[in-house]
Amino acid sequence: EPEVTQTPSHQVTQMGQEVILRCVPISNHLYFYWYRQILGQKVEFLVSFYNNEISEKSEIFDDQFSVERPDGSNFTLKIRSTKLEDSAMYFCASSEGPGQATQPQHFGDGTRLSIL
């Protein structure tokens, strides 16, 4: 079964440094998403992306965050200047359609980001 793959599985970065989290969505999917889960808290939506544009973003997704689909297969999340509170598990997801139940989102295994 096709999978969403995320790299790296664990990223340790110094505060203030830039970090790029990478995702390879399922190949025929057109909609892409990032979520995060701070330890002990809910999974939170960050951003959705379709047709090379952001469709929706949350309040968390401020100017420090950006997303890109640099080629036909990768989907990246960049945090420009990391803060301690960015430490979390980041999940990438993709779907064929805009997320309705008939075309659900499929998630990767996540990248655990630790900011020191």
Added chain:
Amino acid sequence: AQSVTQLDSHVSVSEGTPVLLRCNYSSSYSPSLFWYVQHPNKGLQLLLKYTSAATLVKGINGFEAEFKKSETSFHLTKPSAHMSDAAEYFCVVIHYNQGGKLIFGQGTELSVKP
């Protein structure tokens, strides 16, 4: 606005006994609801989805959920727990007209005792 509330943060059952994980939803529209499971150090796997085609939804690994509009509930059940069912379970609703944004419940950790 859509939201989901999972009524138990932790449920513990014995192997072979039934599982009930409770979820209530709030929605202005007819909701699209999901249950996802997260095993330790793994991603979120779709267990089942409610699409309004049927109120009783069957998912993978013997799980099912019943949509009850009168109770605004979407509880997850399994007749007989297996050790491999131990995981975190999330009730999820789609937020319409917001780019496919999923709204997650707080999660229920299921423990299965031998």
